[in-house]
Amino acid sequence: MPPHTPSRRHAAPPVDSAEPADAPVDAGALYTQISYNARRAWLSISALSTQRMAVHKLKVPEFSVLSLVGRNPGIISSQLCATLDTLPPNLAGRIISLERRGLIERRPHPQDRRAMSLRLTPEGTKLTAQAEETAARLEEDALAGLTLSERKTLICLLKKVCS
Amino acid sequence: MPPHTPSRRHAAPPVDSAEPADAPVDAGALYTQISYNARRAWLSISALSTQRMAVHKLKVPEFSVLSLVGRNPGIISSQLCATLDTLPPNLAGRIISLERRGLIERRPHPQDRRAMSLRLTPEGTKLTAQAEETAARLEEDALAGLTLSERKTLICLLKKVCS
């Protein structure tokens, strides 16, 4: 393991006294770890997303479903699951809930009678359009500290991590 | 909202038929959104972290606590909470669990009798050292698709998102 933090444990000798409450915490290797930083970044973005989507009475995963169904009329659950990294049992409830609210519609799939094809209702289309504008503003605000070039780089690198 | 996806809804006319099951899903703006990509990246890393830390019978948040306590002997819970973005009630159980396993030790804080100062036991020190090696290998594997330069850039940009 050549790069980062070269095992500098006990750089200062371990004094047997408590930390002063105002001393900065040495997060050590944690600060340079993708796991730690990805979690904190996601928490930060997630909190903002949740807050903004609540204006439309939508949870973040619900918005994701609406956005995907809107762009892919006739899409089926298994495709949503793959795209959203969600398990079928956890998606089922969301779809039913969105259907009950009159935002999406389920029809039998013409080629595969096991599946249900999904599409937005007129009301769902309207709400999704509004929520997508919210999402665009959210994006702008969440990444306010980054230049346009940095934003593109970040998205690109995050995609590489997933693959 | 000047940059990304300039409202290209219905670029193709909405055909009233179901999606063929093998057609690629158009994730639209989702694919360029930090929220979507940060979640997927974090899920990917999180799954790997959980798997690797299980070898030491540790959960990821438990490793974070051990690592911080190891580098900051005498640290108190509120400092851990701030560093780890965790609420006090959710940290309490973890600390008690780690104490029961004989990995950390709680002593009354010399200057503040409300607080408990934390430190690793000899056994905790040994396990933490092993887990930190695991974490370093994990880092290497999770970011295998990125160059060293890209890794540094990614961490740097993630930090900017949080602030």
Add this chain to the structure above:
DNA sequence: TATTGTTATACTCTATAACTATA
């Protein structure tokens, strides 16, 4: 036999309220 979708269920993580002891 494999896949789609559903129900039931459990486990983890996260969030809020209420309490104590101390600063």
Add this chain to the structure above:
DNA sequence: TATAGTTATAGAGTATAACAATA
């Protein structure tokens, strides 16, 4: 009055198993 820590509890999010209907 504010803070450190704890308990209890509620709510999301995520996970597995089992099942029916269809491919």
